[in-house]
Amino acid sequence: MPELPEVENVRKSLIKDLKLGSKLSDICFLRKDLRFPIPQKSLKKLINSKLANIFRRGKYLLFEFTNGVMISHLGMTGQWRISRDIKSLKKHDHLYLVFDSDIFLIYNDPRRFGYVDYIDEIKLVNEHPLFLHLGLEPFAEHMNFKYLKSKASKAKRPIKVFLMDQEVVVGVGNIYASEVLFQAHVKPSRLASHIKDPEWILIVKAIKQILQNAIDGGGSTIRDYRKTDGSKGSYQDSHLVYGKDGQPCTKCKSPIKKIILGGRATFWCPKCQY
DNA sequence: AGCTGGTCCTGATGGC
């Protein structure tokens, strides 16, 4: 659910809400597992250490403490929210961290596709099995058309499915993949290995631009995504094709089409994209 | 090696 812009917004607001340097007084678990078992014993090691920083890698959040690191992935419906009142626990709250004895950071996730994990040190993150095969960050300088083209040279799958592959480039999910290809005028079902250089250049530009604009717009709230204070993002109002099937294209007025690629809903304009 | 489909889980929605 949350793609890179949403996760980045969560990261930024958590840093504001929690203040780096605040002490973790306790961590409490309301169930044993999310998508994977929660490493309760390891995470307990973080108690009494201080929050040093919060990083993002792809769609993962990394909470660096002076004693170790908590890794978090939000899956489809995961949310971190801040509360000052622990009596306000809701359905599907699965664990919470207590900072300076009175600030509660609560993880809620109805579908439980999200998960948390623990590593000893931030520099070990790239050896973690979940991070081992992650592709480039979209804003990295070398995330350029040559990189994507070489990754796609043997890819006999649609460009839209290719762009969502976290081993290629991290952070692009189902919404932004459709939006990127609309901006780049590329039909989503084209095979990745058949994309031409000028098209790759447009795709790279669109990835960087759309993700940055979405970050600046506070992310997209389709249904579940909320900022840490419970408010919605606003970038959904800037979507040009996602969820717009049957509606006239903003550029040419032909009806936006919906197809399924890689098992996921895909939206595109048959006149503007080819 | 690369790709597809099934799978985890709950909740919202729409048709009958």
Add this chain to the structure above:
DNA sequence: TGCCATCAGGACCAGC
């Protein structure tokens, strides 16, 4: 109102 089918922003894994 109830029941059922379908669909959801992710990503692992088995099997081809």
